Amino acid sequence: MRQSHLFYLAFLTTTVVCVPIKTRLEARIENGLASTPPMGWNSYNHYSCHPNETIIKSNAKALVDLGLDKLGYRYVTTDCGWTVADRLTNGSLTWDETLFPNGMPALGDYIHGLGLLFGVYEDAGIETCGTGIPQAGSLYHEQLDAETFAAWGADALKYDNCYSDAATGYPNVAYQPSTSPSARYQNMTNALSNLNREILFQICEWGVDFPALWAPNLGNSWRIGNDISQNWQSVFRIINQAATQTSFAGPGQWPDLDMLEVGNDIFTTPEEQTHFSLWAILKSPLVIGGALKDTYTSISQASLGVLNQPDVIGYNQDPLGKSANLVRRWSDDEYDVWSGPLSENRTVVALVNWAHTARTLQLDLSDVGIQYAATVKNIWAGSEAASVKTSYSASVEPHGTILLEIKGTSPAGYYATDIFATSTNVETIFSDIYAVTDSGEFLLVIDFTQPPSEGSQIDIQVSPSGYSTTIDVPSGSSQASTNISLSAGANNNITISTTGVSSIKITNPPGAYYPSTSFARTGSAILTECGQGYCQPVGSKISYLEPSSSATITIPAKTAGSKYILLDVINNDITYSSTLTNSRNITISVNGGSPVRLEAPLTGRHSELFGPGDGWWDPSTFGVLVPGWEAGNNSVNIGNQGGEGDLQTYAADFVGLRVLD
Ligand SMILES: *[C@@H]1O[C@H](CO)[C@@H](O)[C@H](O)[C@H]1NC(C)=O
Ligand SMILES: *[C@@H]1O[C@H](CO)[C@@H](O)[C@H](O)[C@H]1NC(C)=O
Ligand SMILES: *[C@@H]1O[C@H](CO)[C@@H](O)[C@H](O)[C@H]1NC(C)=O
Ligand SMILES: *[C@@H]1O[C@H](CO)[C@@H](O)[C@H](O)[C@H]1NC(C)=O
Ligand SMILES: *[C@@H]1O[C@H](CO)[C@@H](O)[C@H](O)[C@H]1NC(C)=O
Ligand SMILES: *[C@@H]1O[C@H](CO)[C@@H](O)[C@H](O)[C@H]1NC(C)=O
Ligand SMILES: *[C@@H]1O[C@H](CO)[C@@H](O)[C@H](O)[C@H]1NC(C)=O
Ligand SMILES: *[C@@H]1O[C@H](CO)[C@@H](O)[C@H](O)[C@H]1NC(C)=O
Numbered sequence: 001m002r003q004s005h006l007f008y009l010a011f012l013t014t015t016v017v018c019v020p021i022k023t024r025l026e027a028r029i030e031n032g033l034a035s036t037p038p039m040g041w042n043s044y045n046h047y048s049c050h051p052n053e054t055i056i057k058s059n060a061k062a063l064v065d066l067g068l069d070k071l072g073y074r075y076v077t078t079d080c081g082w083t084v085a086d087r088l089t090n091g092s093l094t095w096d097e098t099l100f101p102n103g104m105p106a107l108g109d110y111i112h113g114l115g116l117l118f119g120v121y122e123d124a125g126i127e128t129c130g131t132g133i134p135q136a137g138s139l140y141h142e143q144l145d146a147e148t149f150a151a152w153g154a155d156a157l158k159y160d161n162c163y164s165d166a167a168t169g170y171p172n173v174a175y176q177p178s179t180s181p182s183a184r185y186q187n188m189t190n191a192l193s194n195l196n197r198e199i200l201f202q203i204c205e206w207g208v209d210f211p212a213l214w215a216p217n218l219g220n221s222w223r224i225g226n227d228i229s230q231n232w233q234s235v236f237r238i239i240n241q242a243a244t245q246t247s248f249a250g251p252g253q254w255p256d257l258d259m260l261e262v263g264n265d266i267f268t269t270p271e272e273q274t275h276f277s278l279w280a281i282l283k284s285p286l287v288i289g290g291a292l293k294d295t296y297t298s299i300s301q302a303s304l305g306v307l308n309q310p311d312v313i314g315y316n317q318d319p320l321g322k323s324a325n326l327v328r329r330w331s332d333d334e335y336d337v338w339s340g341p342l343s344e345n346r347t348v349v350a351l352v353n354w355a356h357t358a359r360t361l362q363l364d365l366s367d368v369g370i371q372y373a374a375t376v377k378n379i380w381a382g383s384e385a386a387s388v389k390t391s392y393s394a395s396v397e398p399h400g401t402i403l404l405e406i407k408g409t410s411p412a413g414y415y416a417t418d419i420f421a422t423s424t425n426v427e428t429i430f431s432d433i434y435a436v437t438d439s440g441e442f443l444l445v446i447d448f449t450q451p452p453s454e455g456s457q458i459d460i461q462v463s464p465s466g467y468s469t470t471i472d473v474p475s476g477s478s479q480a481s482t483n484i485s486l487s488a489g490a491n492n493n494i495t496i497s498t499t500g501v502s503s504i505k506i507t508n509p510p511g512a513y514y515p516s517t518s519f520a521r522t523g524s525a526i527l528t529e530c531g532q533g534y535c536q537p538v539g540s541k542i543s544y545l546e547p548s549s550s551a552t553i554t555i556p557a558k559t560a561g562s563k564y565i566l567l568d569v570i571n572n573d574i575t576y577s578s579t580l581t582n583s584r585n586i587t588i589s590v591n592g593g594s595p596v597r598l599e600a601p602l603t604g605r606h607s608e609l610f611g612p613g614d615g616w617w618d619p620s621t622f623g624v625l626v627p628g629w630e631a632g633n634n635s636v637n638i639g640n641q642g643g644e645g646d647l648q649t650y651a652a653d654f655v656g657l658r659v660l661d
Contacts (some may be wrong), residue, residue: 033200034220036317037254038156038285040075040119041068045228045259045289046297049081049130052099055294057110062293064114066304071313073288075156075200076111077119078104085134092148093122093136108153117200119156120149124184124205125163137163139184146191149199156200159188159219161208175226175576180209180610182218189218202256202285206576210607210615212245216253221285228258228289229578230266232399235275236354237575239326239336240582240601242282244620246340249283249323256285263290263303270353270400272306273380277350277403280316281324281340311379311405318342324350328367328623331585331599335361339368347409351394351402361402362393364490366412366434372419374408389420390432391490416503428501430494435486437625437660438561440467441509444494445481449502452477459497460484488562488625511566511660514553516542519638519654523549534617538656541570541617542638545586545651550639557634557661562627563590568655569622571600572608572615573648584652587641593628595641600652619655629661 041059043051060076063069081096082104088094095104108118122145123129123137138145138159149157164177164184185203192199203215207225215222225241228234238257245255257279262272279286288307291297299307324340334355342348349368351361365371365388373388380403381394394402410416412434417423421430435442444460455475460482461468467485486492486506494504515538516527524544535541542551557563571584582602587595604618628634640651 033198033252034254035251036319036321037283038075038200038202038221039072039287039313039316040077040117040156040285041073041288041292042077042079042119042158042259044079045261046264046291049079051078051081053102053107056107058294059292060111060114060116062299063116066292066299066308068288068292068308069114069116071308071310072317073286073307074115075117075119075287077121077156077158077287078107079121079158080129080135080160082121083128083135085136087136087141091141091144093141093145105152112153117155118153119158119200120152120154121158121160122149123160123162124181124188125161126167127163129160129162134167138188139164142187142191143194146188146195146199150195150197154197154199156202157188157192158202158204159185160204161206175206175208176609177208180214181205181211182209182214185215185218204256207241207574208607209610210605212248212255213605216248216250220252221254221256223256223258225258225574225582226576228261230261230264231578232267232271233581234578235271235278236583237581239278239282241574243326243601244603244605246282246323246325249321251321254283254285255323257282258284259287259289260307261289262306263288263292263299268397268399269302269306270397272303273403274352274399274401276306276309277312277379277401278338278352280312281338281348281350283316283321283323286313286316309379311377312403315342315348315405324348326601329598329601331597337363337367342405345407345409347406349404349406351396351404353396353398353400353402356398358395358397358400360393360395362391363402363404364391364434365406366390366436368406369412370406370409371412371414371434372410372416373406375406377405377407379403379405387419390434413506413508414503415506417501421501423499426497426499428496428499430496430504432490433486433492433494433506434490435488435492436508436623437564438486438488438559438629439509439563439661440485440559441483441661442486443481443507443509444484445479445505445507446496447502447504448473448478448480448498449500451475452500456498461495462486463493463495464491485559488564509660511658513537513656513658514555515656516540516551516654519551519553521549521551525549525551530617531613534614535570535619535655537568541619541653541655543616543650543653545639545654546649547640547643550637551654552635552637555634555636555659557629557631557659559661560629560631562625563629564660565624565626566658566660567598567622567624568619568657569598569600569603570616570619570653570655571603572618574602574608574615584648584650585640585643586651586654587639588624588626588657589637589641590626590628590634591630592635595637595639596624596626597642598622598624598652603652616653
């Protein structure tokens, strides 16, 4: 669909006249379907493949009674279990008359009568997913089924991926079909594009074959991974798979993290807040999977208070349509920082507390590209802070999230005098200066309000590093610069022996890169050359690092302390299990000190499944702060320390690292 959309834009803005092939698809996009992530309710998470007319109607009505429709939840979708084993003699699909005595068209009328939208479910295989009772799938019947759904008044189609190779034995239990799902989904896209009705197309291919590369062209949303399961761990598993697909989100094409479990009494309220916050800021469709109202159940006020939080819904529906990204993972400290841009120069940030304990977490604003914020609104705490410099701290419940909307910002590394400094008659003292690493090679640029009329010398003193230097400022210059020494953290002060300073800018040291090819290896570790253009920027990687093996190197450092390390690592260990997490650990230790662990999410933008090599050749970069460096030579060890026992034996593969020294 996106291709058609782009084509349409090209058509408008150039004089080249061509006939677009997928006319209807363009019309659907131009009609505004899913310009923001779709929102609604779906039967599966609560009722599994056992929906019926009563259930769907009572939940649809509850959407309206609870005011959720007004907040955007409008698609009501009956998931698996609605149809029967066989088609009608004329080939059309039909409904289970016991469960849906009035039939699907009547259900659609009821839903439309409530001012809601009617979602249907089918499968790109021989049978639908289900509970052992065969039900007809849409494979090879795409056009007829699309027409049937249109005739029933459907507004959305969730299209699943069971039984793609054979009708029995659930062939894809390993989620490894013999061919990529893309061609089967393409056929339904084509069928929908021939209709005289706009139907939202929700691709549910379970994340098979790195869907972000193909599904955005075929549907309005695609599943980034396998189903959410009814355990807390599945939130971590899902976002570890979403992490590498976030940049593909945009109007008309949304990464689907799966339906929400909010309201199903699986998660605590802080866990529900984390789940909802992440789904919202990663621009997933927000599809309620809890029972809002039926004979036995009414959603709790606490869960409703999560689902109807207007700011969080606003981040999901923001017109900018850009997803948040994982910007920093503190694996040993058990928290993540996710952040992304919103419209009107706002930034949304989630600090996710993976720990089982309540605590206070600190956000270093520069991790999200910010130095100063006029306001920081803490959504779940219901508080707001003003004039926030450099860092922000707040308390968070076990498994909870500090969700922040940040406004009125200045960029990381920029310190305006009127915000960050106090002046005496003779000097300007900046405080709250942040450093990502211990280094003597931060570039300091000083901007003067008035160029000195004659050449002068100014002294610069830095605490707590104790560094000092003197620089010559030639007459008439409005800027001066020098390297300075800063200490990792948010508490550096810089004193400049003049009053006419308007601002300072600080740039991180570039550091030095150490490719995996320069490391020695022990035990099982092997160096592999990757296919051309892969394992960038090195072209090779070290794999099979385990607790008893390592990759080592001697690295000279100019100063002692804690160094920020950018690790280029590869993890294509995709799981479809409900207990694994799509992650691989990798550790780095210096001079025999305690290892610092990164639990890497999936990396890169390829699938191993239908492109052997590609997935395991495709790195991403993650930053970690590693203590224990000496001035002079350092012995650096990469491995999987602590990975014994039940844990994954192998580390993420290692491509290289940059040391910000
Ligand atoms: C098949 O029969 C059903 C029930 O009469 C009807 O609604 C449907 O349109 C028919 N399909 C075709 C392809 O004629
Ligand atoms: C619909 O499902 C509900 C909840 O499981 C059940 O109580 C009810 O009997 C079902 N109705 C039909 C017609 O199957
Ligand atoms: C897609 O549809 C075409 C035309 O009907 C058919 O030949 C092809 O086998 C279908 N592909 C898949 C993967 O189902
Ligand atoms: C956003 O920031 C840019 C650059 O600072 C500025 O030009 C623009 O006016 C701002 N937009 C809004 C809506 O505040
Ligand atoms: C200043 O730092 C840069 C790297 O940021 C380095 O190349 C340069 O040699 C340093 N200059 C001095 C005088 O130390
Ligand atoms: C930095 O300056 C602040 C006052 O602005 C002071 O409270 C603090 O102790 C100073 N820190 C250091 C490390 O000098
Ligand atoms: C640092 O290690 C290198 C070899 O890796 C060696 O040549 C050099 O002499 C060492 N420097 C010191 C100060 O030990
Ligand atoms: C990574 O290490 C942590 C801490 O030991 C552990 O809880 C986690 O399960 C490990 N992850 C994997 C994939 O082994």
